[in-house]
Amino acid sequence: MTFKLLTVTLNPAIDINYPIKNFEVNTVQRASEDYKSAGGKGINVARVANELGLSVTCTGIIGGKFGEWLTNNLDETNIKHDFTVSPASTRLCIAINSEGSQTEILESGALQPEEIQTRFLDHFNTIVSNYDLITISGSLPKGFPENYYVKLLEIAHKQGIPVCLDTSGKVLNYTVTHSTHCPPLLIKPNDEEINEITSTDNLDLANQLLDERLAHIPYILLSLGKNGALLRYKDEVYNIDIPKIIAVNPVGSGDSSLAGFSYGLSQSNSFDKAAKFAMAAGISNALEARTGHVDLDNFKKFSNQIIIEKVAKTS
Protein backbone atom coordinates (compact mmCIF):
# COMPACT_ATOMS: atom_id res chain seq x y z
CA MET A 1 0.00 0.00 0.00
CA THR A 2 1.30 3.48 -0.89
CA PHE A 3 1.84 5.76 2.07
CA LYS A 4 -0.37 8.80 1.62
CA LEU A 5 0.39 12.23 3.08
CA LEU A 6 -2.05 15.12 3.38
CA THR A 7 -0.60 18.59 4.02
CA VAL A 8 -2.92 21.28 5.41
CA THR A 9 -2.28 24.97 4.63
CA LEU A 10 -5.23 27.07 5.73
CA ASN A 11 -3.63 30.36 4.65
CA PRO A 12 -1.58 29.64 1.51
CA ALA A 13 -0.13 32.31 -0.77
CA ILE A 14 1.29 33.00 -4.18
CA ASP A 15 5.00 33.48 -3.44
CA ILE A 16 6.55 36.08 -5.75
CA ASN A 17 10.27 36.70 -5.96
CA TYR A 18 11.84 39.71 -7.71
CA PRO A 19 15.61 39.78 -8.19
CA ILE A 20 16.37 43.51 -8.42
CA LYS A 21 19.73 45.28 -8.60
CA ASN A 22 20.30 48.04 -6.04
CA PHE A 23 16.79 47.94 -4.60
CA GLU A 24 16.09 51.19 -2.73
CA VAL A 25 13.12 52.82 -1.07
CA ASN A 26 11.40 55.67 -3.01
CA THR A 27 12.51 54.57 -6.48
CA VAL A 28 10.78 53.03 -9.51
CA GLN A 29 12.24 49.62 -10.28
CA ARG A 30 11.65 47.66 -13.48
CA ALA A 31 11.50 43.94 -12.70
CA SER A 32 12.71 42.15 -15.79
CA GLU A 33 12.37 38.77 -14.07
CA ASP A 34 9.91 37.37 -11.57
CA TYR A 35 9.39 33.95 -10.07
CA LYS A 36 5.93 32.98 -8.91
CA SER A 37 4.94 29.75 -7.19
CA ALA A 38 2.32 28.23 -4.94
CA GLY A 39 3.46 29.05 -1.40
CA GLY A 40 2.72 28.62 2.26
CA LYS A 41 4.41 26.27 4.73
CA GLY A 42 2.26 23.20 4.04
CA ILE A 43 2.76 23.60 0.30
CA ASN A 44 6.53 23.60 0.85
CA VAL A 45 6.10 20.38 2.84
CA ALA A 46 4.14 18.89 -0.05
CA ARG A 47 6.69 19.94 -2.65
CA VAL A 48 9.58 18.31 -0.79
CA ALA A 49 7.55 15.22 0.17
CA ASN A 50 6.69 14.88 -3.52
CA GLU A 51 10.39 15.08 -4.41
CA LEU A 52 11.14 12.39 -1.81
CA GLY A 53 8.64 10.13 -3.57
CA LEU A 54 5.66 10.26 -1.21
CA SER A 55 2.11 10.32 -2.53
CA VAL A 56 1.05 13.75 -1.27
CA THR A 57 -2.07 15.91 -1.51
CA CYS A 58 -2.42 19.58 -0.46
CA THR A 59 -5.53 20.81 1.25
CA GLY A 60 -6.54 24.07 2.91
CA ILE A 61 -8.47 27.11 1.75
CA ILE A 62 -8.05 29.03 -1.47
CA GLY A 63 -10.12 31.76 -3.10
CA GLY A 64 -10.55 33.88 -6.18
CA LYS A 65 -8.42 34.01 -9.30
CA PHE A 66 -5.24 33.97 -7.20
CA GLY A 67 -6.44 30.72 -5.65
CA GLU A 68 -7.04 29.29 -9.13
CA TRP A 69 -3.53 30.44 -10.09
CA LEU A 70 -2.19 28.52 -7.07
CA THR A 71 -3.91 25.23 -7.95
CA ASN A 72 -2.84 25.61 -11.61
CA ASN A 73 0.73 25.98 -10.38
CA LEU A 74 0.40 22.81 -8.29
CA ASP A 75 -0.99 21.01 -11.36
CA GLU A 76 2.04 22.12 -13.37
CA THR A 77 4.35 20.54 -10.78
CA ASN A 78 2.19 17.39 -10.53
CA ILE A 79 1.18 17.95 -6.93
CA LYS A 80 -2.32 16.75 -6.08
CA HIS A 81 -4.66 19.12 -4.27
CA ASP A 82 -8.09 19.12 -2.71
CA PHE A 83 -8.80 22.63 -1.36
CA THR A 84 -11.96 24.21 -0.01
CA VAL A 85 -12.83 27.19 -2.19
CA SER A 86 -13.70 30.40 -0.37
CA PRO A 87 -15.02 33.70 -1.75
CA ALA A 88 -12.06 35.39 0.06
CA SER A 89 -9.04 35.79 -2.19
CA THR A 90 -5.77 33.92 -1.73
CA ARG A 91 -2.96 36.27 -0.65
CA LEU A 92 0.37 37.29 -2.17
CA CYS A 93 3.74 37.14 -0.41
CA ILE A 94 6.45 39.19 -2.10
CA ALA A 95 10.21 38.89 -1.66
CA ILE A 96 12.66 41.32 -3.26
CA ASN A 97 16.22 40.01 -3.44
CA SER A 98 18.98 42.54 -4.02
CA GLU A 99 22.70 42.19 -3.35
CA GLY A 100 22.29 39.91 -0.36
CA SER A 101 19.29 41.72 1.12
CA GLN A 102 15.81 40.22 1.21
CA THR A 103 12.83 42.53 1.64
CA GLU A 104 9.52 40.77 2.22
CA ILE A 105 5.97 42.04 2.04
CA LEU A 106 3.58 39.46 3.43
CA GLU A 107 -0.14 40.02 2.98
CA SER A 108 -2.06 38.78 5.98
CA GLY A 109 -4.75 37.27 3.78
CA ALA A 110 -8.43 38.12 3.53
CA LEU A 111 -10.91 37.73 6.36
CA GLN A 112 -12.54 34.33 5.87
CA PRO A 113 -16.33 34.13 6.17
CA GLU A 114 -17.42 32.09 9.21
CA GLU A 115 -19.15 29.60 6.95
CA ILE A 116 -15.76 28.61 5.49
CA GLN A 117 -14.58 27.42 8.93
CA THR A 118 -17.38 24.87 9.00
CA ARG A 119 -17.01 23.95 5.35
CA PHE A 120 -13.34 23.14 5.76
CA LEU A 121 -14.00 21.10 8.94
CA ASP A 122 -16.59 19.04 7.04
CA HIS A 123 -14.20 18.62 4.12
CA PHE A 124 -11.35 17.55 6.40
CA ASN A 125 -13.66 15.12 8.20
CA THR A 126 -14.62 13.54 4.87
CA ILE A 127 -11.12 13.10 3.43
CA VAL A 128 -8.86 12.50 6.45
CA SER A 129 -9.24 8.70 6.56
CA ASN A 130 -7.84 8.44 3.01
CA TYR A 131 -4.42 9.37 4.36
CA ASP A 132 -1.76 7.76 6.55
CA LEU A 133 -0.36 10.98 7.95
CA ILE A 134 -1.42 14.64 8.12
CA THR A 135 0.76 17.72 8.44
CA ILE A 136 -0.77 21.03 9.50
CA SER A 137 1.41 24.07 8.89
CA GLY A 138 1.35 27.80 9.42
CA SER A 139 -0.97 30.41 10.80
CA LEU A 140 -4.76 30.50 10.96
CA PRO A 141 -6.59 32.70 8.45
CA LYS A 142 -8.08 35.98 9.67
CA GLY A 143 -11.39 35.32 11.41
CA PHE A 144 -10.59 31.78 12.52
CA PRO A 145 -10.85 31.00 16.27
CA GLU A 146 -7.79 30.01 18.33
CA ASN A 147 -9.18 26.51 18.89
CA TYR A 148 -9.48 25.64 15.22
CA TYR A 149 -6.44 23.37 15.07
CA VAL A 150 -7.77 21.51 18.15
CA LYS A 151 -10.92 20.78 16.14
CA LEU A 152 -8.82 19.38 13.29
CA LEU A 153 -6.84 17.25 15.76
CA GLU A 154 -10.09 15.91 17.24
CA ILE A 155 -11.36 14.88 13.81
CA ALA A 156 -8.08 13.18 12.86
CA HIS A 157 -7.78 11.50 16.29
CA LYS A 158 -11.31 10.09 16.04
CA GLN A 159 -10.34 8.45 12.75
CA GLY A 160 -6.94 7.30 14.03
CA ILE A 161 -4.80 9.40 11.68
CA PRO A 162 -1.63 10.94 13.19
CA VAL A 163 -1.04 14.70 12.79
CA CYS A 164 2.23 16.67 12.72
CA LEU A 165 1.53 20.25 13.77
CA ASP A 166 3.87 23.07 12.75
CA THR A 167 2.42 26.31 13.99
CA SER A 168 3.71 29.01 16.30
CA GLY A 169 3.01 31.57 19.03
CA LYS A 170 -0.33 31.73 20.82
CA VAL A 171 -2.05 29.21 18.56
CA LEU A 172 0.64 26.62 19.25
CA ASN A 173 0.45 27.25 22.99
CA TYR A 174 -3.36 26.99 22.94
CA THR A 175 -3.37 23.86 20.80
CA VAL A 176 -0.73 22.06 22.91
CA THR A 177 -2.49 22.80 26.18
CA HIS A 178 -5.95 21.85 24.84
CA SER A 179 -5.09 18.66 22.96
CA THR A 180 -4.44 16.10 25.71
CA HIS A 181 -7.52 14.19 24.44
CA CYS A 182 -6.36 14.35 20.79
CA PRO A 183 -2.57 14.76 20.87
CA PRO A 184 -0.57 15.67 17.79
CA LEU A 185 2.14 13.17 16.86
CA LEU A 186 4.72 15.94 16.56
CA ILE A 187 5.16 19.65 17.23
CA LYS A 188 8.01 21.94 16.14
CA PRO A 189 8.24 24.71 18.73
CA ASN A 190 11.14 27.14 19.23
CA ASP A 191 12.76 27.67 22.64
CA GLU A 192 10.56 30.68 23.49
CA GLU A 193 7.42 28.69 22.75
CA ILE A 194 8.67 25.85 24.96
CA ASN A 195 9.28 28.42 27.74
CA GLU A 196 5.73 29.72 27.36
CA ILE A 197 4.10 26.29 27.40
CA THR A 198 6.08 24.97 30.38
CA SER A 199 6.15 28.37 32.16
CA THR A 200 9.76 27.68 33.14
CA ASP A 201 13.00 29.03 31.89
CA ASN A 202 15.18 28.00 34.82
CA LEU A 203 15.70 24.49 33.44
CA ASP A 204 17.89 23.63 30.47
CA LEU A 205 15.97 23.09 27.24
CA ALA A 206 16.38 19.30 27.28
CA ASN A 207 14.71 19.10 30.69
CA GLN A 208 12.01 21.58 29.73
CA LEU A 209 11.12 19.23 26.88
CA LEU A 210 10.40 16.55 29.52
CA ASP A 211 7.79 18.79 31.19
CA GLU A 212 4.53 16.95 31.87
CA ARG A 213 2.55 19.62 29.99
CA LEU A 214 4.15 18.26 26.81
CA ALA A 215 3.99 14.57 27.80
CA HIS A 216 0.97 13.74 25.59
CA ILE A 217 2.91 14.59 22.41
CA PRO A 218 5.25 11.77 21.25
CA TYR A 219 7.64 13.86 19.13
CA ILE A 220 8.92 17.35 19.86
CA LEU A 221 11.46 18.61 17.38
CA LEU A 222 13.29 21.76 18.41
CA SER A 223 15.60 23.23 15.79
CA LEU A 224 18.91 24.69 16.93
CA GLY A 225 19.71 25.97 13.40
CA LYS A 226 23.23 25.09 12.31
CA ASN A 227 23.76 23.34 15.66
CA GLY A 228 21.23 20.66 14.74
CA ALA A 229 18.22 19.96 16.94
CA LEU A 230 16.86 18.53 20.14
CA LEU A 231 14.31 15.75 19.76
CA ARG A 232 12.09 14.61 22.57
CA TYR A 233 10.65 11.18 21.73
CA LYS A 234 8.36 9.76 24.40
CA ASP A 235 10.24 10.03 27.70
CA GLU A 236 13.73 10.63 26.31
CA VAL A 237 15.53 13.64 24.83
CA TYR A 238 18.13 13.29 22.07
CA ASN A 239 20.68 15.69 20.73
CA ILE A 240 20.91 15.57 16.94
CA ASP A 241 24.22 16.57 15.42
CA ILE A 242 24.27 17.59 11.76
CA PRO A 243 27.12 18.05 9.26
CA LYS A 244 28.36 21.62 8.82
CA ILE A 245 27.09 23.29 5.66
CA ILE A 246 27.15 26.81 4.23
CA ALA A 247 23.48 27.65 3.81
CA VAL A 248 22.35 29.23 0.54
CA ASN A 249 18.72 29.88 1.56
CA PRO A 250 17.46 28.39 4.83
CA VAL A 251 13.85 29.51 4.19
CA GLY A 252 11.63 26.41 4.08
CA SER A 253 14.09 24.16 5.91
CA GLY A 254 11.62 23.60 8.73
CA ASP A 255 8.96 22.62 6.19
CA SER A 256 11.44 20.35 4.44
CA SER A 257 12.30 18.66 7.73
CA LEU A 258 8.61 17.93 8.21
CA ALA A 259 8.56 16.35 4.74
CA GLY A 260 11.68 14.32 5.68
CA PHE A 261 10.05 13.21 8.93
CA SER A 262 6.96 12.07 7.02
CA TYR A 263 9.17 10.19 4.60
CA GLY A 264 10.93 8.53 7.54
CA LEU A 265 7.61 7.39 9.03
CA SER A 266 6.56 6.04 5.63
CA GLN A 267 9.71 3.88 5.58
CA SER A 268 9.70 2.48 9.10
CA ASN A 269 8.39 3.04 12.57
CA SER A 270 11.84 3.68 13.98
CA PHE A 271 12.01 7.10 15.57
CA ASP A 272 15.69 7.62 14.77
CA LYS A 273 15.15 7.05 11.03
CA ALA A 274 12.37 9.67 11.04
CA ALA A 275 14.68 12.07 12.90
CA LYS A 276 17.57 11.49 10.50
CA PHE A 277 15.46 11.98 7.39
CA ALA A 278 13.93 15.11 8.92
CA MET A 279 17.34 16.68 9.49
CA ALA A 280 18.72 15.54 6.12
CA ALA A 281 15.81 17.15 4.27
CA GLY A 282 16.17 20.37 6.26
CA ILE A 283 19.89 20.75 5.49
CA SER A 284 19.44 19.75 1.85
CA ASN A 285 16.83 22.49 1.41
CA ALA A 286 19.15 25.08 2.98
CA LEU A 287 21.68 24.34 0.22
CA GLU A 288 19.20 25.31 -2.52
CA ALA A 289 18.23 28.78 -3.72
CA ARG A 290 14.63 27.58 -4.20
CA THR A 291 12.43 27.40 -1.10
CA GLY A 292 10.92 23.94 -0.54
CA HIS A 293 13.25 21.94 -2.76
CA VAL A 294 15.89 19.28 -2.04
CA ASP A 295 18.53 17.52 -4.08
CA LEU A 296 18.04 13.76 -3.63
CA ASP A 297 21.77 12.98 -3.69
CA ASN A 298 22.39 15.49 -0.90
CA PHE A 299 19.43 14.09 1.00
CA LYS A 300 20.80 10.53 0.85
CA LYS A 301 24.34 11.61 1.72
CA PHE A 302 23.27 13.70 4.72
CA SER A 303 20.93 10.96 6.01
CA ASN A 304 24.03 8.93 6.83
CA GLN A 305 25.83 11.80 8.55
CA ILE A 306 23.30 12.59 11.27
CA ILE A 307 24.36 11.60 14.82
CA ILE A 308 21.69 11.03 17.45
CA GLU A 309 22.66 10.89 21.13
CA LYS A 310 20.50 10.58 24.23
CA VAL A 311 20.95 13.57 26.57
CA ALA A 312 18.08 13.38 29.08
CA LYS A 313 15.33 11.08 30.30
CA THR A 314 12.27 11.45 32.52
CA SER A 315 13.43 10.67 36.03
Next chain:
Amino acid sequence: MTFKLLTVTLNPAIDINYPIKNFEVNTVQRASEDYKSAGGKGINVARVANELGLSVTCTGIIGGKFGEWLTNNLDETNIKHDFTVSPASTRLCIAINSEGSQTEILESGALQPEEIQTRFLDHFNTIVSNYDLITISGSLPKGFPENYYVKLLEIAHKQGIPVCLDTSGKVLNYTVTHSTHCPPLLIKPNDEEINEITSTDNLDLANQLLDERLAHIPYILLSLGKNGALLRYKDEVYNIDIPKIIAVNPVGSGDSSLAGFSYGLSQSNSFDKAAKFAMAAGISNALEARTGHVDLDNFKKFSNQIIIEKVAKTS
Protein backbone atom coordinates in the same frame (compact mmCIF):
# COMPACT_ATOMS: atom_id res chain seq x y z
CA MET B 1 -26.55 58.47 -30.61
CA THR B 2 -24.28 57.72 -27.66
CA PHE B 3 -20.64 58.65 -28.15
CA LYS B 4 -18.57 55.48 -27.78
CA LEU B 5 -14.94 55.42 -26.68
CA LEU B 6 -12.54 52.48 -27.01
CA THR B 7 -9.36 52.57 -24.92
CA VAL B 8 -6.47 50.31 -25.98
CA THR B 9 -3.98 48.98 -23.38
CA LEU B 10 -1.75 46.34 -24.94
CA ASN B 11 0.24 45.78 -21.73
CA PRO B 12 -2.17 46.21 -18.80
CA ALA B 13 -1.41 45.21 -15.21
CA ILE B 14 -2.90 44.45 -11.85
CA ASP B 15 -1.94 47.52 -9.81
CA ILE B 16 -1.24 46.65 -6.18
CA ASN B 17 -0.74 49.24 -3.47
CA TYR B 18 0.60 48.46 0.01
CA PRO B 19 0.50 51.20 2.64
CA ILE B 20 3.34 50.20 5.00
CA LYS B 21 4.74 52.07 8.00
CA ASN B 22 8.51 52.60 7.99
CA PHE B 23 9.18 50.55 4.90
CA GLU B 24 12.87 49.59 4.79
CA VAL B 25 15.07 47.35 2.67
CA ASN B 26 16.06 43.97 4.18
CA THR B 27 13.10 43.65 6.57
CA VAL B 28 9.98 41.50 6.73
CA GLN B 29 6.85 43.63 6.51
CA ARG B 30 3.32 42.47 7.27
CA ALA B 31 0.89 44.19 4.93
CA SER B 32 -2.38 44.41 6.82
CA GLU B 33 -4.01 46.29 3.94
CA ASP B 34 -3.68 46.07 0.20
CA TYR B 35 -5.46 47.73 -2.69
CA LYS B 36 -5.63 45.91 -5.99
CA SER B 37 -7.19 47.22 -9.20
CA ALA B 38 -7.10 46.81 -12.95
CA GLY B 39 -4.25 49.04 -14.11
CA GLY B 40 -2.39 50.36 -17.09
CA LYS B 41 -2.68 53.79 -18.71
CA GLY B 42 -5.60 52.98 -21.03
CA ILE B 43 -7.54 51.46 -18.15
CA ASN B 44 -7.09 54.69 -16.17
CA VAL B 45 -8.44 56.56 -19.21
CA ALA B 46 -11.45 54.24 -19.26
CA ARG B 47 -12.10 54.62 -15.55
CA VAL B 48 -12.17 58.41 -15.70
CA ALA B 49 -14.09 58.48 -19.01
CA ASN B 50 -16.65 56.21 -17.34
CA GLU B 51 -16.90 58.63 -14.40
CA LEU B 52 -17.43 61.51 -16.84
CA GLY B 53 -20.37 59.59 -18.31
CA LEU B 54 -18.95 58.33 -21.60
CA SER B 55 -19.82 54.88 -22.90
CA VAL B 56 -16.37 53.29 -22.78
CA THR B 57 -14.91 49.86 -23.55
CA CYS B 58 -11.38 48.63 -22.73
CA THR B 59 -9.46 46.49 -25.15
CA GLY B 60 -5.89 45.16 -25.32
CA ILE B 61 -4.27 41.88 -24.36
CA ILE B 62 -4.71 39.93 -21.14
CA GLY B 63 -3.62 36.45 -20.11
CA GLY B 64 -3.83 33.81 -17.43
CA LYS B 65 -5.57 34.00 -14.07
CA PHE B 66 -4.20 37.51 -13.48
CA GLY B 67 -5.86 38.57 -16.71
CA GLU B 68 -9.15 37.04 -15.54
CA TRP B 69 -8.70 38.90 -12.24
CA LEU B 70 -8.34 42.14 -14.23
CA THR B 71 -11.53 41.67 -16.25
CA ASN B 72 -13.43 40.65 -13.08
CA ASN B 73 -12.26 43.89 -11.50
CA LEU B 74 -13.50 45.88 -14.51
CA ASP B 75 -16.84 44.05 -14.24
CA GLU B 76 -17.08 45.07 -10.57
CA THR B 77 -16.67 48.72 -11.55
CA ASN B 78 -19.10 48.37 -14.50
CA ILE B 79 -16.50 49.06 -17.15
CA LYS B 80 -17.05 47.18 -20.40
CA HIS B 81 -14.14 45.24 -21.88
CA ASP B 82 -13.31 43.26 -25.00
CA PHE B 83 -9.73 41.95 -24.66
CA THR B 84 -7.76 39.47 -26.73
CA VAL B 85 -6.77 36.57 -24.48
CA SER B 86 -3.13 35.46 -24.69
CA PRO B 87 -1.42 32.46 -23.08
CA ALA B 88 1.11 34.95 -21.63
CA SER B 89 0.17 36.14 -18.16
CA THR B 90 -0.92 39.68 -17.31
CA ARG B 91 1.70 41.45 -15.18
CA LEU B 92 1.68 42.97 -11.70
CA CYS B 93 2.76 46.52 -10.81
CA ILE B 94 3.44 47.05 -7.12
CA ALA B 95 3.60 50.33 -5.22
CA ILE B 96 4.64 50.56 -1.57
CA ASN B 97 3.62 53.79 0.12
CA SER B 98 5.36 54.69 3.35
CA GLU B 99 5.64 58.08 5.04
CA GLY B 100 5.65 60.08 1.82
CA SER B 101 7.87 57.68 -0.12
CA GLN B 102 6.62 55.57 -3.00
CA THR B 103 8.60 52.50 -4.03
CA GLU B 104 7.44 50.87 -7.25
CA ILE B 105 8.20 47.46 -8.73
CA LEU B 106 6.94 47.27 -12.29
CA GLU B 107 6.98 43.89 -14.01
CA SER B 108 7.77 44.29 -17.69
CA GLY B 109 5.14 41.73 -18.63
CA ALA B 110 5.53 38.38 -20.34
CA LEU B 111 6.85 37.90 -23.86
CA GLN B 112 3.80 37.74 -26.13
CA PRO B 113 3.69 34.98 -28.75
CA GLU B 114 3.89 36.36 -32.29
CA GLU B 115 0.50 34.93 -33.10
CA ILE B 116 -1.06 37.30 -30.54
CA GLN B 117 0.14 40.33 -32.53
CA THR B 118 -1.92 39.17 -35.50
CA ARG B 119 -4.87 38.11 -33.37
CA PHE B 120 -5.12 41.53 -31.76
CA LEU B 121 -4.83 43.32 -35.14
CA ASP B 122 -7.71 41.19 -36.47
CA HIS B 123 -9.74 41.86 -33.34
CA PHE B 124 -9.08 45.62 -33.52
CA ASN B 125 -10.00 45.60 -37.21
CA THR B 126 -13.30 43.89 -36.41
CA ILE B 127 -14.42 46.15 -33.57
CA VAL B 128 -12.99 49.58 -34.36
CA SER B 129 -15.92 50.85 -36.43
CA ASN B 130 -18.25 50.39 -33.46
CA TYR B 131 -16.59 53.36 -31.76
CA ASP B 132 -16.44 57.13 -32.28
CA LEU B 133 -12.98 57.61 -30.81
CA ILE B 134 -10.01 55.41 -29.87
CA THR B 135 -7.31 56.07 -27.31
CA ILE B 136 -4.09 54.03 -27.38
CA SER B 137 -1.99 54.26 -24.24
CA GLY B 138 1.29 52.98 -22.88
CA SER B 139 4.14 50.75 -23.98
CA LEU B 140 4.16 47.81 -26.37
CA PRO B 141 4.31 44.29 -24.87
CA LYS B 142 7.61 42.40 -25.02
CA GLY B 143 8.03 40.88 -28.49
CA PHE B 144 5.92 43.46 -30.35
CA PRO B 145 7.58 45.32 -33.25
CA GLU B 146 8.17 49.08 -33.14
CA ASN B 147 5.69 49.65 -35.99
CA TYR B 148 2.74 48.02 -34.22
CA TYR B 149 0.95 51.26 -33.33
CA VAL B 150 1.32 52.40 -36.96
CA LYS B 151 -0.58 49.26 -37.97
CA LEU B 152 -3.36 50.13 -35.50
CA LEU B 153 -3.46 53.70 -36.85
CA GLU B 154 -3.74 52.36 -40.42
CA ILE B 155 -6.68 50.14 -39.47
CA ALA B 156 -8.49 52.96 -37.66
CA HIS B 157 -7.72 55.48 -40.43
CA LYS B 158 -9.11 53.16 -43.10
CA GLN B 159 -12.39 53.00 -41.16
CA GLY B 160 -12.40 56.73 -40.42
CA ILE B 161 -12.10 56.50 -36.65
CA PRO B 162 -9.85 59.09 -34.93
CA VAL B 163 -7.11 57.86 -32.55
CA CYS B 164 -5.49 59.65 -29.61
CA LEU B 165 -2.03 58.16 -29.05
CA ASP B 166 -0.34 58.41 -25.64
CA THR B 167 2.94 56.55 -25.80
CA SER B 168 6.54 57.60 -25.24
CA GLY B 169 10.18 57.32 -26.21
CA LYS B 170 11.30 55.47 -29.34
CA VAL B 171 7.86 54.04 -30.12
CA LEU B 172 6.33 57.53 -30.10
CA ASN B 173 9.10 58.88 -32.33
CA TYR B 174 8.74 55.95 -34.75
CA THR B 175 4.95 56.21 -34.85
CA VAL B 176 4.88 59.97 -35.40
CA THR B 177 7.43 59.83 -38.23
CA HIS B 178 5.73 56.86 -39.94
CA SER B 179 2.08 57.92 -39.70
CA THR B 180 1.78 60.73 -42.22
CA HIS B 181 -0.62 58.49 -44.22
CA CYS B 182 -2.70 57.60 -41.12
CA PRO B 183 -2.17 60.44 -38.62
CA PRO B 184 -3.27 60.21 -35.01
CA LEU B 185 -5.73 62.91 -33.92
CA LEU B 186 -3.62 63.71 -30.85
CA ILE B 187 -0.26 62.88 -29.28
CA LYS B 188 0.96 63.73 -25.78
CA PRO B 189 4.76 64.01 -25.97
CA ASN B 190 7.06 65.58 -23.39
CA ASP B 191 9.63 68.25 -24.31
CA GLU B 192 12.47 65.74 -24.81
CA GLU B 193 10.34 63.69 -27.19
CA ILE B 194 9.48 66.84 -29.17
CA ASN B 195 13.23 67.60 -29.37
CA GLU B 196 13.90 64.13 -30.72
CA ILE B 197 11.14 64.22 -33.33
CA THR B 198 11.99 67.69 -34.62
CA SER B 199 15.78 67.27 -34.13
CA THR B 200 15.93 70.84 -32.84
CA ASP B 201 16.33 72.27 -29.41
CA ASN B 202 17.37 75.75 -30.43
CA LEU B 203 13.78 76.91 -30.85
CA ASP B 204 11.38 77.58 -28.01
CA LEU B 205 8.91 74.77 -27.39
CA ALA B 206 5.97 76.62 -28.94
CA ASN B 207 7.83 76.98 -32.22
CA GLN B 208 9.11 73.41 -32.13
CA LEU B 209 5.48 72.32 -31.96
CA LEU B 210 4.95 74.04 -35.32
CA ASP B 211 7.65 71.88 -36.96
CA GLU B 212 6.50 70.38 -40.26
CA ARG B 213 7.39 66.87 -39.03
CA LEU B 214 4.43 67.17 -36.64
CA ALA B 215 2.12 68.96 -39.09
CA HIS B 216 0.03 65.88 -39.93
CA ILE B 217 -1.19 65.57 -36.32
CA PRO B 218 -4.05 67.96 -35.46
CA TYR B 219 -3.61 68.04 -31.66
CA ILE B 220 -0.34 68.01 -29.74
CA LEU B 221 -0.78 68.34 -25.97
CA LEU B 222 2.40 69.03 -24.05
CA SER B 223 2.03 69.01 -20.28
CA LEU B 224 3.99 71.57 -18.28
CA GLY B 225 2.90 70.04 -14.95
CA LYS B 226 1.64 72.63 -12.46
CA ASN B 227 2.32 75.33 -15.11
CA GLY B 228 -0.44 73.99 -17.33
CA ALA B 229 0.25 72.91 -20.89
CA LEU B 230 1.00 73.92 -24.44
CA LEU B 231 -1.50 72.83 -27.07
CA ARG B 232 -0.78 72.88 -30.77
CA TYR B 233 -4.05 72.70 -32.71
CA LYS B 234 -3.62 72.72 -36.47
CA ASP B 235 -1.30 75.67 -37.28
CA GLU B 236 -1.58 77.52 -33.97
CA VAL B 237 -0.05 77.03 -30.52
CA TYR B 238 -1.90 77.92 -27.35
CA ASN B 239 -0.74 78.34 -23.79
CA ILE B 240 -3.14 76.76 -21.29
CA ASP B 241 -3.17 78.25 -17.81
CA ILE B 242 -4.58 76.16 -14.97
CA PRO B 243 -5.64 77.07 -11.44
CA LYS B 244 -3.06 76.43 -8.71
CA ILE B 245 -3.69 73.27 -6.71
CA ILE B 246 -1.78 71.25 -4.14
CA ALA B 247 -1.49 67.82 -5.75
CA VAL B 248 -2.27 64.76 -3.62
CA ASN B 249 -1.26 62.13 -6.21
CA PRO B 250 -0.50 63.28 -9.74
CA VAL B 251 -0.14 59.68 -11.04
CA GLY B 252 -2.72 59.12 -13.77
CA SER B 253 -3.30 62.81 -14.47
CA GLY B 254 -2.10 62.39 -18.06
CA ASP B 255 -4.53 59.50 -18.53
CA SER B 256 -7.30 61.55 -16.96
CA SER B 257 -6.61 64.44 -19.31
CA LEU B 258 -7.02 62.04 -22.22
CA ALA B 259 -10.39 61.01 -20.76
CA GLY B 260 -11.31 64.69 -20.39
CA PHE B 261 -10.27 65.39 -23.98
CA SER B 262 -12.44 62.50 -25.19
CA TYR B 263 -15.33 63.85 -23.15
CA GLY B 264 -14.78 67.27 -24.74
CA LEU B 265 -14.91 65.80 -28.25
CA SER B 266 -18.07 63.91 -27.36
CA GLN B 267 -19.71 67.22 -26.40
CA SER B 268 -18.69 69.43 -29.29
CA ASN B 269 -16.16 69.81 -32.06
CA SER B 270 -14.69 72.96 -30.53
CA PHE B 271 -10.99 72.50 -29.83
CA ASP B 272 -10.94 74.80 -26.81
CA LYS B 273 -13.70 72.82 -25.06
CA ALA B 274 -11.72 69.61 -25.55
CA ALA B 275 -8.60 71.34 -24.17
CA LYS B 276 -10.43 72.74 -21.14
CA PHE B 277 -12.00 69.41 -20.24
CA ALA B 278 -8.64 67.69 -20.70
CA MET B 279 -6.92 70.01 -18.24
CA ALA B 280 -9.84 69.97 -15.77
CA ALA B 281 -9.80 66.16 -15.64
CA GLY B 282 -6.01 66.10 -15.18
CA ILE B 283 -6.05 68.52 -12.24
CA SER B 284 -9.09 66.85 -10.65
CA ASN B 285 -7.27 63.51 -10.72
CA ALA B 286 -4.18 65.03 -9.08
CA LEU B 287 -6.35 66.03 -6.10
CA GLU B 288 -7.36 62.41 -5.44
CA ALA B 289 -5.36 59.70 -3.66
CA ARG B 290 -6.73 57.14 -6.12
CA THR B 291 -5.06 56.92 -9.53
CA GLY B 292 -7.52 57.35 -12.42
CA HIS B 293 -10.37 58.95 -10.51
CA VAL B 294 -11.94 62.42 -10.59
CA ASP B 295 -14.49 64.23 -8.46
CA LEU B 296 -17.21 65.53 -10.79
CA ASP B 297 -17.74 68.75 -8.83
CA ASN B 298 -14.03 69.56 -9.07
CA PHE B 299 -14.09 68.68 -12.76
CA LYS B 300 -16.96 71.09 -13.45
CA LYS B 301 -15.45 73.85 -11.33
CA PHE B 302 -11.99 73.61 -12.94
CA SER B 303 -13.45 73.47 -16.46
CA ASN B 304 -14.48 77.12 -16.01
CA GLN B 305 -11.08 78.21 -14.67
CA ILE B 306 -8.88 77.19 -17.59
CA ILE B 307 -7.46 80.07 -19.64
CA ILE B 308 -6.41 79.44 -23.24
CA GLU B 309 -4.26 81.99 -25.04
CA LYS B 310 -2.66 81.87 -28.50
CA VAL B 311 1.15 82.14 -28.33
CA ALA B 312 2.42 81.14 -31.79
CA LYS B 313 1.27 80.46 -35.35
CA THR B 314 2.80 78.96 -38.47
CA SER B 315 4.35 81.86 -40.36
